Amino acid sequence: MNRLHQALFQPRRIALVGASSDRTRLTARAQLYLRKHGFAGDILPVHPREAEVLGEKAYPSVTDIPGEVDFAYILLGTQHVEGVVDAVAAKGIPAACVLADGFAEAGPEGAALQARLLATAKAAGLRILGPNSMGIINLNDRIACSVNAALEAESLPAGRIALVSQSGSMMGAIMSRGAARGIGFSHLVGTGNEADLSAGEVAGLLVDDPQVDAILLFLEAIRQPQHFADLARRAHAAGKPVIAYKLGRSPYGAELATSHTGALAGSDAAAEAFFRAHGIARATTLEGLLELPALLVGRKPLARPHRAVGVMTTTGGGGAMAVDCLGVAGIESRAPDAAASAALDAAGFAHHGRLLDVTLAGTKPDRVAAALNALQQAEDTDLVLSVIGSSAQFRPQDSVAGILRAREAGLAKPLAAFLVPQADQSLRLLAEAGIPAFRTPESAADCIRAWCDWRAPRAESAPPATPHPLPARPDEAEARRLFAALGLDSPFAVMSSADEVPEGIAYPVALKILSPDLAHKTEVGGVKLGIPDAAALKTEAAAMQARVAERAPGATLAGFLVQPMAKGLGEAILGFRRDPEVGPVVLLGTGGVAAELFRDVTLRLAPVTVEEAQEMIAEVKGLQLLAGWRGLPRGDLAALARAIVAVSHLAAREDIAEAEINPLMVLGEGKGVTVADAWIVRR
Template sequence: MSSVSITPSHSDQTRPAALMHALLSPARIALVGASADPGKNTARPLIFMRRHGFKGVVYPVNRGHASVLGERAYPTLRDLPEPIDHAFIMVPGKHVLPLLDDCAAAGAHVVTIYSDGFAESGPLGVEQQTALLERARTLGLRILGPNSIGLANIHTGCILSVNAVFAAEGLSAGNISMVSQSGSMMGSLMSRAAARGFGFAKSVSVGNEADISTGEIVHGLVDDSETSVILLFLETLRNADVLSSALRRAWAAGKPVIAYKLGRSEIGSRLSESHTGAIAGDDAAVDAFFRSHGVIRVTTLEALFEAAPLAERYVSHTLPASVRPRIAVITTTGGGAATVVDALGMANVQAVAPPASFIDHMAGRGLKIRPSPIMDLTLAASGEQYQDLLEQLLRSDWCDVVLSVGGSSAQFHPELVVRPLIDADKPPDKPLAVFLAPEAQASLRLLREAGMAAFRTPESCADALAGFLGRRPPTQPAAAGASWAWPRGLPRHGLLNEHEASQLLNHLGIKTAAACLLDENAEPHHVGYPAVLKVCSRDIPHKTEADGVRTGIRDRDDLLRQRRALLASVRARRPDARIEGVLVQKMEEGLLELILGYRHDALVGPVVLLGAGGIMAELQKDFAIRLAPVDEENAREMIAEVRATHIVRGYRGLPLGDCDALARAVVDFSRLAAGDVCVAEAEINPLFVQPDGVVAVDALVRLD
């Protein structure tokens, strides 16, 4: 066929609806590099689309063959007879860049690049990917990938993917859509889910996310009428701002998002000067990001899709942050139920025993139960009695969720356990979940077809329930986010010394211990004894490691002696350090030592942390973390989450600490996110909680 000149019109490509239509519902597709050998990966998209009934037009592009698998092939994109919506490129990476001009000339709006050898392969690949993106932007093209295994629209049979999972004879279309940063895991998850009767609407492998990001696709899925639940398989976070707005839209649209994230970046720990970086690494920051956006995070692969019916059926169900979830457990296998209850306890979700009033109520209905967190009806109740107890539990106010655990009858006699679950009158506002202890695929499928959340393992059941019950509505940007000006006279780059860090805290409204900075020969200023003596050096962020702290200074003479000894010791240990003086600080004490930290996370942006403080801060791992800035309500939630704060909140009659002042300090410290200087990380350790306030006695601040 003679070559035709096609002038693309890309004026509408940037519109989300137009982008998603070209990405997931194209009418005309070009398969660039489609193989005539059915045994090769690059032949798969054409085979898959034939198999699954794609009704659009597919143009194989292959320079060496006039036909591909019985279809007419075209030497180049410029030889196509009509404009296309989407080009799927499957040629070696070095040949991709020159093809972009042909894609634009052929009218493509979106180009999916299966080819690898780009940013994932090293510095040279990064350069090649940058050049690819720059050219695509010039041409008005949108890129999925590179290094993307492709995408699928199960409802239309548009399978632009080489993943072998789509070789299945029949694909079950459903209402779950998935975005994955791993192409192989996209297929693995779909195959696992399909074996359980879960159907998918859309599935997208984003590859390197050079252009089209996970967040953009989530935006599109929010608007997709065939998608009710969105699954994310993530290795990291990219373009967090775009993902943030997409997740907020998903919540507002009533489309739950369930995420599995693997991998822990070393960026935070490698650059960190503070304990905060070690305590709240990138994974903890990502956890805070998910929490702030209403995402259900799971840690097991099966829970990623098994949690979907739970999240969809009870999409509007949330608990106040101050409430520890209470689960009522009904079972025909005590041991099987105990496996879930044990796992739930590790996630701070408690199985609760029925109160006496409920036990009496059920006795009046002819069923005797014990005051145990596991209501075991093994050999003690008929199917009708099991259903009656279940319905009564679902209407009780002493539990938040009901968990039914089936024993061997689920495998051989589903009418005893599964049928009562399906037939029971289930109110829409009381979540019900099911775990079947035996391998009972038929029963699991029955429950799935009934729209019920049913789990195959105790681990995935506990994982999904903990994630679901921990979900909260997205937090709105805090009022504390009003911008503020950096104090005059303080450095705007690098590490502040402790004297400068204290000035910054005072500027934010956080009380610090009274102190004065002296050079090594100056006459001591009186700050009150006993006092603390510290070396002041921006080269020594952790003073104790350089023997740079002396406590219990009794008087002037003691201070002079200790100053000489301290300086001699520090210079012996750190001869390279610039010593800017010694800090004489009033000794403070409190009811509790905490750490209050801040860091600008590489993935999610500013976060604030509150945790158990002192030299054991990194070891205790008792902390709460949020995206910064926070408001006072979020600050109080953080205080409640830190186990150590119980001792200043009325634990066993111990003295009360000033938690109001603590909450204000958390809010004020989180305002580091809103200053006109970028703070990489900052920390108060310890922050003493006192009966009538809080006081910072040691501070570290590093600026970008």
């Protein structure tokens, strides 16, 4: 383990700067909890006036502490932190945690203070956790260096799951929820503002820790995404799943109005694409965050998930709930196939439909085990789920015995359980046995969906350069020229004035105003379709110029764009965006003026491969009509996939914030695609 890991997670000498001798104060908690939960190292309180704090020798300043110090927890108010960080850095302490808030989250003055702290720390090689951090807990080594009130508990179960949380209060909440279920943690860390150490970097320190089998992330934002990418890649190689629960919408939403892509590619969709690309499993329920590790630990992502499960139940209503929630999550409860049916027949089980109801035999372990083993024979499911009724509450040993016995058969397919009643003892027994157990049908569906969605991290690839120059404020003509450089060339001409009618263009045509200021030209009367000839084109151009000038008086008008009318079998929106959290993403969806209304879209991190582009096409419902749905003509989906790949190569262009084709007309099979409208936003 490296020095930073040692300092954060296994310190032997801890300085508590600002420790209080008043046991009722927040700043006394870290010292009380360290001793309460068995810390055997040196606690070094720092207090300018007290010679002793809560029975430990105190020191007037960090400088006065003799010998080396592994870790400093700074418990002082915001206004006193800067001077203490200077002293901690001068002392040569490798890591410090800052409890106080009032830094970057509090406005410009707080941000400036945080920047000064960071500069001092970097110059001395000091790493900072926080500010606004509730500290670090290592339960296996009995180190509770935190002020989180969850540590008031008399005892906390240690385990092999690590939690890194950007929320300090949720760190304690998740720990206490786990303790109630018999789920123990190895480490819990609150990263706070992440002025220096990010959640991804802290979690990365735990990948090689022999006490850790899985890493949970409770995230409010994805900061320093390269750390998460590195964490996920190394964790996958080590066979340790990384599981994220991410909150909320991005604060950048108000800045996304320049294009449909900006409005559609919100932070949550971008985060989903980020997790998928890097092999981070995502839980969307808090219960799921606690319950998913048992399903993933010791397993690898499915190469080709069926997105289907076999369900056995001892309660009809409970089984129906599970089937319903699974279906909402996109997971099918599948009727037994030939192999499973044969095994059920041999064991004497009547079966039909999607649910194997063994209510009358439900508490007999040998019969439960036989039913589960039969369902495990299916070749078209990913998991077998046992739904247990009232016996889970009143006869916990009997209710789980059949599941334990079925596992002893050694079959590869995962077994899991949903307990319909409140059955804490049964949950605890299953947790101790390492069997995934779910408290609600919603969390069961969430975890099974996450299991099927879980991927190996994709291979890193660098997009090819597209050295096409762009002006500072590109209009649609410039956007089209860039897309042509990417291989998406569609015919058009430019009119500098209403009198300059282009030659050699095929009528009927579409006429559009050219302006770097107008992303949505239709709204100001800047688009006219189906113009039949040159005379009508000239007339309409003059009328359009007057109309747009009146409706958008502040817009720069650079002329007109003329293009032949094109009719495809379908319309797509194809966009690129440099997301403020996760970086370049490519978006595909149902296109046209209703793109934002239907929000039928999918995202990936850019660049993408042809295979990923094909996956994206399959995920957009509106594009399935082009795959020959019910005998309809087939569109050129191969050309669409190539277009997605081409647009994703804009990831190589640091000068582009957003780019969009909407609509991209998908022509008949073998006839390609046509750019109907294009837009680019420079950074």
